Amino acid sequence: MKIDHIALYTTDIEKLKAFYERYFNARAGEKYTNPKKQFQSYFLSFSEGSRIEIMQKSGIPARAQEEESMGLTHFAIAVGDKEKVDLLTEQLRTDGYAIVGEPRTTGDGYYESVALDPDGNRIEITI
Numbered sequence: 001m002k003i004d005h006i007a008l009y010t011t012d013i014e015k016l017k018a019f020y021e022r023y024f025n026a027r028a029g030e031k032y033t034n035p036k037k038q039f040q041s042y043f044l045s046f047s048e049g050s051r052i053e054i055m056q057k058s059g060i061p062a063r064a065q066e067e068e069s070m071g072l073t074h075f076a077i078a079v080g081d082k083e084k085v086d087l088l089t090e091q092l093r094t095d096g097y098a099i100v101g102e103p104r105t106t107g108d109g110y111y112e113s114v115a116l117d118p119d120g121n122r123i124e125i126t127i
Contacts, residue, residue, distance in 0.1 A: 023091070023092060038058045099115050101115075110127070
């Protein structure tokens with residue numbers, strides 16, 4: 001078994017799509033639109049086969065932006081090596097995105113940093 005995809009609601013689907021395309025080399029599939037439900041989505045694919053579905057629909061309430069909370073708290077994207085973690089973290093910082101966890105080796109041996117996407121979702125950037 002594997003996790004096929006995670007899904008994220010957003011208020012600006014094009015902005016979120018551009019973020020993952022630019023920084024994580026995601027490839028967007030065709031945009032799906034359901035005018036009756038005022039819903040639209042993209043599946044973003046990554047080179048190793050995992051996907052993120054980004055969705056936009058009117059009337060979806062915002063989630064309180066907590067540092068950490070119950071439920072899904074982050075997802076991790078592996079970029080290949082330590083240097084790429086460092087470079088991507090600095091690029092995101094330079095471009096104005098929040099870095100909420102500086103690059104480091106964790107107690108369980110992972111090398112990672114943590115950044116927020118445009119909607120405040122926590123992304124672990126790892127090897």
